[in-house]
């Protein structure tokens with residue numbers, strides 16, 4: 001056994017915060033950098049409600065990523081808390097990565113966010129996301145426009161879905177990190193509890209294909225996780241984890257939407273969520289889902305607390 005530390009002398013580690021307006025590609029980029037699904041992606045804006053930390057491990061460095069919800073004007077208590085969460089997550093980070101989608105013009109929302117982030121006195125890297133959606137000329141023009149927006153330490157074009165330039169971005173982020181030993185175990189990818197990751201996966205499955213207002217009205221809590229033995233003679237002898245979870249909605253009509261005709265939607269939610277959860281836990285999962293109506297939970301501080309906000 002050697003008593004040499006298990007990381008090189010020039011190891012860097014620190015915190016990076018990914019910001020960007022709704023739908024800018026923050027969660028997808030987080031997952032691509034980690035190389036595994038840890039954050040929730042959705043094609044509906046503002047679905048990321050939790051500030052999820054993910055951990056990017058490289059041979060010579062470790063980036064602790066903080067994924068922020070999109071900034072928006074507060075409308076409900078939940079909205080105000082969201083904005084507080086964004087500001088909190090910006091405090092104490094070593095570098096901010098600002099996502100600006102290549103296929104959309106820079107707008108007032110981006111400038112608002114940039115102003116906010118610029119007050120934090122940390123280096124800002126611009127990640128021009130979704131580059132696979134535009135041609136070379138448009139991308140070049142967009143990159144120039146972004147460079148002129150602010151004194152970014154770097155502007156990195158990246159496509160998280162096809163994995164282009166993701167490693168380059170990680171290197172540029174690491175360049176801004178202090179010399180430091182690893183801050184988390186080097187095989188960790190997230191400091192979120194299993195319960196949180198599971199409830200996010202259920203929430204994502206439940207929101208699939210739904211419209212407008214429901215994302216803000218749905219919260220998921222994991223009530224209980226129980227180990228079970230497979231039945232004798234069951235051809236699948238993997239260990240079983242039974243997960244009891246509640247889906248909280250605000251109205252009876254929303255309950256109906258989630259459950260669907262003949263409970264068909266609920267069945268699909270179970271199936272889709274299980275697909276994400278089983279590889280995460282390395283176990284066979286049985287999901288018991290209960291849909292509950294909690295009127296105005298977004299405005300009830302007690303209920304918000306119980307739901308983890």
Ligand SMILES: Nc1nc2c(ncn2[C@@H]2O[C@H](COP(=O)(O)OP(=O)(O)OP(=O)(O)O)[C@@H](O)[C@H]2O)c(=O)[nH]1
Nearest residue numbers: 023024025026027028042043045046048130160161
């Ligand atoms: N073509 C393409 N689509 C992308 C890329 N990155 C993200 N998307 C898509 O853009 C949409 C939004 O991506 P997200 O990662 O959920 O965006 P976000 O910024 O986390 O969104 P909020 O949670 O609303 O703040 C999803 O439909 C993604 O699949 C990319 O590199 N290329």
